[in-house]
Amino acid sequence: MLRFCLRCVAPLLALSLAQPVAANDPRLASIKQHALALYTVSLAQRRQFLDHAMVVLAAADANLAPQQIKIWIDDELWAEYRYRPTERALLGTGAQHQLGIAPMPQGRHQIKLEVLTAAADPLVAEQQLSFDAWPLGLYIQLKPGPGAAPAIQLSTRVPGTALLAAADFELGMGQPGKAVTLLQNLAAVDPALARQPPYSERIGRGLRDWGLDVAAEASMAGLAANAQAPKAMRQSAGLQAAELALERGAIKQADDYLIAANEDSVARRILQARVHLARGEFAQAGRLLPASGAQLWRYQLAAALIVAGQRDAGQALLQELMQHQGESPLIAHVGDLAALKLGYLWLAEGRPQDAATAFARIQPDKSAYQSGLLGAGWAALAMVTEARPLPDPTDRIRTDFARGIDAALNGATAVDRPRRIAALRAALAPWLELADADPREVAVQEALVAIPYALAQLGARDKAIEFADKAVTRLNAMREHLLAEASIARRRSVFDAQDFVARAWPPHPSTWPFESSADGWWLADKPAVPAQSYLPRWLGDERVLRELQAISTLQEVEALAVAAGQVPSLALRSERLLADLAAERQRRQTSLDRYAVIWLRTELVQLNRYLVLARFVLANLYEQDEPR
Amino acid sequence: MKRLLAALCVLAFHPSVVAQQELGMTVTGDESAEIGLFIAKWMDGGEPGLPAPGLHQEPLLPVDPWVLRQQLAVEAAVRGSRATRD
Numbered sequence: 063m064l065r066f067c068l069r070c071v072a073p074l075l076a077l078s079l080a081q082p083v084a085a086n087d088p089r090l091a092s093i094k095q096h097a098l099a100l101y102t103v104s105l106a107q108r109r110q111f112l113d114h115a116m117v118v119l120a121a122a123d124a125n126l127a128p129q130q131i132k133i134w135i136d137d138e139l140w141a142e143y144r145y146r147p148t149e150r151a152l153l154g155t156g157a158q159h160q161l162g163i164a165p166m167p168q169g170r171h172q173i174k175l176e177v178l179t180a181a182a183d184p185l186v187a188e189q190q191l192s193f194d195a196w197p198l199g200l201y202i203q204l205k206p207g208p209g210a211a212p213a214i215q216l217s218t219r220v221p222g223t224a225l226l227a228a229a230d231f232e233l234g235m236g237q238p239g240k241a242v243t244l245l246q247n248l249a250a251v252d253p254a255l256a257r258q259p260p261y262s263e264r265i266g267r268g269l270r271d272w273g274l275d276v277a278a279e280a281s282m283a284g285l286a287a288n289a290q291a292p293k294a295m296r297q298s299a300g301l302q303a304a305e306l307a308l309e310r311g312a313i314k315q316a317d318d319y320l321i322a323a324n325e326d327s328v329a330r331r332i333l334q335a336r337v338h339l340a341r342g343e344f345a346q347a348g349r350l351l352p353a354s355g356a357q358l359w360r361y362q363l364a365a366a367l368i369v370a371g372q373r374d375a376g377q378a379l380l381q382e383l384m385q386h387q388g389e390s391p392l393i394a395h396v397g398d399l400a401a402l403k404l405g406y407l408w409l410a411e412g413r414p415q416d417a418a419t420a421f422a423r424i425q426p427d428k429s430a431y432q433s434g435l436l437g438a439g440w441a442a443l444a445m446v447t448e449a450r451p452l453p454d455p456t457d458r459i460r461t462d463f464a465r466g467i468d469a470a471l472n473g474a475t476a477v478d479r480p481r482r483i484a485a486l487r488a489a490l491a492p493w494l495e496l497a498d499a500d501p502r503e504v505a506v507q508e509a510l511v512a513i514p515y516a517l518a519q520l521g522a523r524d525k526a527i528e529f530a531d532k533a534v535t536r537l538n539a540m541r542e543h544l545l546a547e548a549s550i551a552r553r554r555s556v557f558d559a560q561d562f563v564a565r566a567w568p569p570h571p572s573t574w575p576f577e578s579s580a581d582g583w584w585l586a587d588k589p590a591v592p593a594q595s596y597l598p599r600w601l602g603d604e605r606v607l608r609e610l611q612a613i614s615t616l617q618e619v620e621a622l623a624v625a626a627g628q629v630p631s632l633a634l635r636s637e638r639l640l641a642d643l644a645a646e647r648q649r650r651q652t653s654l655d656r657y658a659v660i661w662l663r664t665e666l667v668q669l670n671r672y673l674v675l676a677r678f679v680l681a682n683l684y685e686q687d688e689p690r
Numbered sequence: 691m692k693r694l695l696a697a698l699c700v701l702a703f704h705p706s707v708v709a710q711q712e713l714g715m716t717v718t719g720d721e722s723a724e725i726g727l728f729i730a731k732w733m734d735g736g737e738p739g740l741p742a743p744g745l746h747q748e749p750l751l752p753v754d755p756w757v758l759r760q761q762l763a764v765e766a767a768v769r770g771s772r773a774t775r776d
């Protein structure tokens with residue numbers, strides 16, 4: 063019966079595996095489309111770049127990429143911009159930066175610049191320029207000057223190709239909304255270039271990255287069929303159209319795009335494999351997915367195979383995946399995930415020796431490492447278990463291997479003493495690595511309880527009491543903290559998502575305000591958990607990440623609405639859109655606030671289980687000391 | 691005595707009903723899913739020794755590529771910001 067059910071759900075699961083887990087939010091897509099449409103109308107209605115000038119900066123090479131720029135127009139400071147390392151890297155590879163659109167009526171204007179680069183003292187330029195020809199622009203080029211010194215070259219004409227390169231900058235910085243508006247500006251000032259394939263390719267990419275998938279797919283499909291486009295660009299566009307179709311669940315359409323792409327490349331084979339995966343054709347998918355370069359999709363295939371009951375094939379894939387380490391952060395992470403999941407699968411199947419091998423593959427200092435250490439301890443201890451039927455579970459919250467260990471250590475057929483001691487000592491080795499780790503991590507919470515448990519089994523009562531006491535102290539401090547934070551979160555908003563996104567989104571080391579293990583507060587005798595100590599972990603939650611991305615998009619949309627509102631006839635529509643945006647932002651903030659309470663409660667329930675077990679272990683150990 | 695100690699650590703260390711609910715120890719719904727009830731059963735069954743506290747599981751679930759990349763970016767940002775401060 064179970065197999066029958068699994069066979070029925072397998073194709074549905076496979077479909078979900080071939081696509082992202084969550085589809086685009088239709089409400090957000092609608093707001094984005096509305097804003098883009100309004101902005102496009104505003105471009106048509108105003109004589110843009112007749113009383114405003116677009117300001118674009120280009121650097122000839124990486125050495126000339128600026129750290130900071132200041133621009134004065136008619137002796138007034140108009141812009142001061144500090145470039146982040148990633149932005150400088152983009153400028154060094156040919157991308158250009160649109161600093162903004164400066165109010166500047168036709169005529170002569172005094173322009174002054176001060177540019178700080180890594181190569182030399184600040185570069186200064188001052189020049190009077192005549193801004194006469196439409197579209198008005200200020201094009202700043204940092205070039206090698208005479209001798210070794212760099213030089214600033216100013217021009218009042220911004221070429222269309224500079225706007226393409228400026229779109230590359232915004233796409234590279236994860237600001238696709240800005241890239242799309244830049245390209246719309248380009249279409250307004252240089253319609254001929256906007257009909258060329260490089261424009262179509264970027265607008266398609268911008269729309270895709272901004273989550274306007276239907277428009278992006280249409281754009282990419284158009285480019286794929288454009289005979290003027292180079293062959294490689296047409297094929298790439300066809301593959302991107304196929305991927306977009308696949309993500310919206312249009313499997314047949316995706317297949318058609320792939321047939322039209324008519325090329326044999328790794329990217330195409332991966333997409334074709336995803337089509338087979340979505341149809342539940344696992345064998346075909348497996349044959350097409352290359353061993354290297356498609357690790358993430360091989361992982362998805364392994365999950366689908368195991369759910370469909372093809373455990374051997376799924377486990378073989380995971381085994382192969384866990385060999386890939388260090389090739390890239392993503393591939394290494396998939397390798398770690400494969401090793402971790404396989405280790406726990408093998409523990410559940412009563413194969414502790416194999417599980418130990420899998421856990422040993424996980425890279426130190428990575429996110430899966432602590433769970434791997436915990437599993438390695440259980441695998442070492444599970445070596446004492448034997449393949450025999452377990453008693454009916456009195457609890458469903460514990461794993462089968464934990465019940466097997468109980469049967470071996472406490473049951474009537476307990477294993478012999480030397481074997482038992484060797485297994486307990488082997489288990490303690492990885493667990494003790496977690497003894498003073500951050501107790502906010504669930505693997506550490508379990509290790510805090512597992513250590514005194516193993517010590518007690520070894521008969522090291524005093525040491526076990528010491529560790530159990532430590533576990534109770536730390537877990538109780540965490541419990542008090544979570545209770546207090548949940549109480550605060552129930553009463554008011556604890557996290558200003560809009561402010562956070564403005565300061566720190568997308569995630570980058572230079573702006574990220576949180577760190578995972580601040581100062582080892584849990585090592586104190588009476589740990590005082592810092593306020594909002596849960597935020598770093600909460601921010602890694604899938605739902606939180608999606609909401610932050612949506613709020614980031616809303617901020618970009620707001621800039622569009624404000625820009626469109628500068629046209630008097632569109633001011634009212636812009637105001638309405640801004641009101642809608644404010645409401646949507648508030649809705650997202652409320653959703654995050656509610657989720658914070660739910661998340662904290664889930665953390666609390668999980669932590670309480672370990673706290674109760676820790677107290678139970680401690681009580682049990684104290685009881686052994688009582689006079690009889 | 692053993693039973694008393696179990697009762698103390700499961701229930702009595704925070705006696706109010708609200709606290710018990712917050713501890714996830716009230717016997718409601720799927721009773722066997724509650725750790726407090728598990729310990730009570732453990733004691734009732736006269737089990738010797740301690741229960742192995744193996745609760746953690748790692749279910750094999752599909753991963754969303756976008757989410758995975760964001761999580762890696764967050765992880766790198768956290769490490770980077772710590773390195774900056776150190």
